[in-house]
Amino acid sequence: MEDNAQPPHRPGGGASHPDRSSGVDPNAGPAEAADSGFSVRRSSELLRRIRRSEALIDARPGLYFTGYERIGGYPVFIDRAKGAKLKDVDGNIYTDYLLGFGSVVLGHADVRVNAAVVAALERGVNPSLLDRSHLELAERMVELVPAADCVTFLKTGSDAVDAAVRLARAVTGRQRVLHYGYHGWHDWCSASPGVPPAGKTLLHSLRYNAPEDAEALFAAHPGEIACVVMMPYEIEAPAPGYLQAMRAIAHRHGALFILDEVRSGFRIGLGGAQTHFDVTPDLTAFGKAMANGHAISALAGRREIMARILDLGLTVTYFRSPDAMAAAMATLETLEQDDVPARLALLGARLMAGLDEAAHQTGTPARAVGLPATPFLRFEHAREADRDKAIRLFCNAMLSQGHLMTPAHHWFVCAAMREADIDQTVQAARQAFQMLQRML
Numbered sequence: 001m002e003d004n005a006q007p008p009h010r011p012g013g014g015a016s017h018p019d020r021s022s023g024v025d026p027n028a029g030p031a032e033a034a035d036s037g038f039s040v041r042r043s044s045e046l047l048r049r050i051r052r053s054e055a056l057i058d059a060r061p062g063l064y065f066t067g068y069e070r071i072g073g074y075p076v077f078i079d080r081a082k083g084a085k086l087k088d089v090d091g092n093i094y095t096d097y098l099l100g101f102g103s104v105v106l107g108h109a110d111v112r113v114n115a116a117v118v119a120a121l122e123r124g125v126n127p128s129l130l131d132r133s134h135l136e137l138a139e140r141m142v143e144l145v146p147a148a149d150c151v152t153f154l155k156t157g158s159d160a161v162d163a164a165v166r167l168a169r170a171v172t173g174r175q176r177v178l179h180y181g182y183h184g185w186h187d188w189c190s191a192s193p194g195v196p197p198a199g200k201t202l203l204h205s206l207r208y209n210a211p212e213d214a215e216a217l218f219a220a221h222p223g224e225i226a227c228v229v230m231m232p233y234e235i236e237a238p239a240p241g242y243l244q245a246m247r248a249i250a251h252r253h254g255a256l257f258i259l260d261e262v263r264s265g266f267r268i269g270l271g272g273a274q275t276h277f278d279v280t281p282d283l284t285a286f287g288k289a290m291a292n293g294h295a296i297s298a299l300a301g302r303r304e305i306m307a308r309i310l311d312l313g314l315t316v317t318y319f320r321s322p323d324a325m326a327a328a329m330a331t332l333e334t335l336e337q338d339d340v341p342a343r344l345a346l347l348g349a350r351l352m353a354g355l356d357e358a359a360h361q362t363g364t365p366a367r368a369v370g371l372p373a374t375p376f377l378r379f380e381h382a383r384e385a386d387r388d389k390a391i392r393l394f395c396n397a398m399l400s401q402g403h404l405m406t407p408a409h410h411w412f413v414c415a416a417m418r419e420a421d422i423d424q425t426v427q428a429a430r431q432a433f434q435m436l437q438r439m440l
């Protein structure tokens with residue numbers, strides 16, 4: 001599969017369907033999708049097989065797989081991922097704006113990362129004790145992230161944020177936590193069935209860009225709040241001074257200020273969003289983009305706080321995997337050598353400008369929002385139900401033209417994307433907007 005393959009592309013056939021220019025029905029189920037030029041025969045067979053099988057519980061969220069019915073799309077089962085492109089089991093090709101939910105920052109199956117991982121595999125995947133890659137990666141991260149005096153490694157983003165919160169509770173002797181954003185599936189931040197109710201009462205949600213929420217909660221629970229943990233941004237950038245104000249409020253009340261950079265880390269700057277927005281957290285959780293899709297996360301922070309981590313029983317059988325360390329080293333090196341954050345900003349800005357222009361030209365009430373590396377499209381219909389329907393229809397129309405975007409989450413760009421990929425996506429968006437005019 002070529003990095004610059006033209007979406008959509010069917011096996012043994014022409015690059016695009018003759019009806020492509022007229023758009024496709026985003027409500028199409030598998031049969032209709034096939035009629036409109038997309039074959040999803042093998043995907044549908046796989047779906048039927050999975051449903052018949054008792055072996056796999058497929059309830060985990062995975063858009064265009066388990067979630068596809070909810071958004072009116074059709075199932076997509078991936079056969080290969082290379083660069084910015086995905087090829088499904090039916091041979092359809094998509095430009096991937098989900099990118100392993102933000103973990104793939106260079107592009108899928110990057111040759112430099114693959115070579116580093118293969119070399120590490122040859123040396124053994126779990127060598128019982130530490131090896132040199134552990135030290136090298138820690139030193140590299142401390143160089144890159146000014147707020148990191150030292151680092152410890154875990155496997156998932158959920159691990160890293162959970163460890164940060166446990167550490168904050170241990171250091172302060174307090175239990176309550178103020179938070180903004182998504183931090184994973186662990187008990188401390190989940191309201192799902194099965195989580196003990198006592199834990200839920202210790203977590204308080206903050207609105208974004210509203211420091212008065214934190215002030216009010218600190219006033220209501222004096223001496224009880226261990227930390228403020230937050231994503232530095234999700235879609236909108238922080239208001240000037242907001243992150244600094246949150247840090248100051250936390251410190252004034254004896255709490256730690258923790259940034260969850262699992263999603264933002266290494267995408268908008270090599271020092272994390274914290275360097276970009278000039279704020280210094282006590283602790284930071286990293287994951288996702290640090291290893292271009294390989295499973296590794298990190299908790300970094302101030303030495304005197306991190307020193308207490310040894311008391312927390314934070315052992316993980318796989319924490320020393322040299323293959324993941326090698327993937328992270330190769331990723332960080334490439335991010336720096338190729339100045340990937342600058343490239344992502346350019347690509348994302350091109351996409352956002354194109355989407356805005358297409359929306360304007362077609363009279364669609366929509367605008368591109370977010371930081372360029374993590375762009376999204378916001379519809380501005382008066383009624384929430386229309387906005388919700390519009391983004392779902394839009395993403396389905398994009399999927400049917402070979403551009404994988406989710407309505408439920410902002411999107412990502414990666415270094416393997418070319419300007420031509422972005423321009424094709426904008427062209428497809430124009431058609432999707434025209435089609436939406438007829439459907440809303």
Ligand SMILES: Cc1ncc(COP(=O)(O)O)c(C=O)c1O
Nearest residue numbers: 156157158182183184260262263
């Ligand atoms: C900001 C943030 N924190 C934490 C997590 C949890 O990471 P993981 O899914 O690797 O456990 C995510 C995952 O999407 C995230 O976006």
